[in-house]
Amino acid sequence: MPGINIRAMEPADIEDSFNLIPSVASDFLFPTYSEEGKREFKAKLGQIKSRLADKKYISFVAEDSGKIIGIVQGSIREGHASLGLLFVDRRYHRNGVGTGLMEMAENQFRKEADVVKLSSSIYALEFYQRIGYAKTTGLRSKKGIVYYPMKKNLR
Numbered sequence: 001m002p003g004i005n006i007r008a009m010e011p012a013d014i015e016d017s018f019n020l021i022p023s024v025a026s027d028f029l030f031p032t033y034s035e036e037g038k039r040e041f042k043a044k045l046g047q048i049k050s051r052l053a054d055k056k057y058i059s060f061v062a063e064d065s066g067k068i069i070g071i072v073q074g075s076i077r078e079g080h081a082s083l084g085l086l087f088v089d090r091r092y093h094r095n096g097v098g099t100g101l102m103e104m105a106e107n108q109f110r111k112e113a114d115v116v117k118l119s120s121s122i123y124a125l126e127f128y129q130r131i132g133y134a135k136t137t138g139l140r141s142k143k144g145i146v147y148y149p150m151k152k153n154l155r
């Protein structure tokens with residue numbers, strides 16, 4: 001999409017990146033969560049925010065004219081990459097923003113890891129399948145948060 005720039009997250013982006021998460025979660029994740037799951041997700045927002053500021057994590061943003069419209073975050077530990085967050089502003093869905101963010105994160109992961117794992121929302125399942133991820137088990141649920149464990153070989 002013209003005008004959209006995907007780049008490493010900077011400290012000045014943290015507030016706007018964080019603000020995207022509750023609204024996108026409430027539109028696309030909460031419809032599949034139980035009440036317990038919604039409470040659990042909300043209780044984790046503080047941890048999510050502090051991770052956005054943590055340089056141990058690999059974080060990229062998508063921006064349109066200075067406005068943050070997407071965020072991806074993952075990490076690598078002992079040669080294993082895992083994806084933690086992927087959120088795109090609903091007004092920009094189906095324009096390649098999620099794919100672009102994932103490409104940036106995967107390029108970074110590939111420097112140190114062979115495989116990336118993630119927990120997909122029910123909503124994002126087709127998206128992840130489209131970009132090469134496969135389910136490793138059926139649907140799982142943890143404290144009311146439902147997800148598909150998925151992985152992709154990076155090489």
Ligand SMILES: CC(C)(COP(=O)(O)OP(=O)(O)OC[C@H]1O[C@@H](n2cnc3c(N)ncnc32)[C@H](O)[C@@H]1OP(=O)(O)O)[C@@H](O)C(=O)NCCC(=O)NCCS
Pocket residue numbers: 024025028029085086087088089092093094095096097098099100119120121123124126127128130
């Ligand atoms: C999942 C998400 C990040 C995808 O972002 P996006 O920018 O819309 O994705 P893209 O435009 O790069 O999509 C690439 C392809 O994936 C598939 N896809 C994306 N969204 C889809 C959907 N809702 N239903 C079916 N297929 C979908 C399509 O094949 C799409 O290509 P097309 O638009 O040419 O048909 C976005 O929908 C989102 O933020 N969802 C809510 C939060 C969420 O579920 N995050 C994942 C948590 S693990």
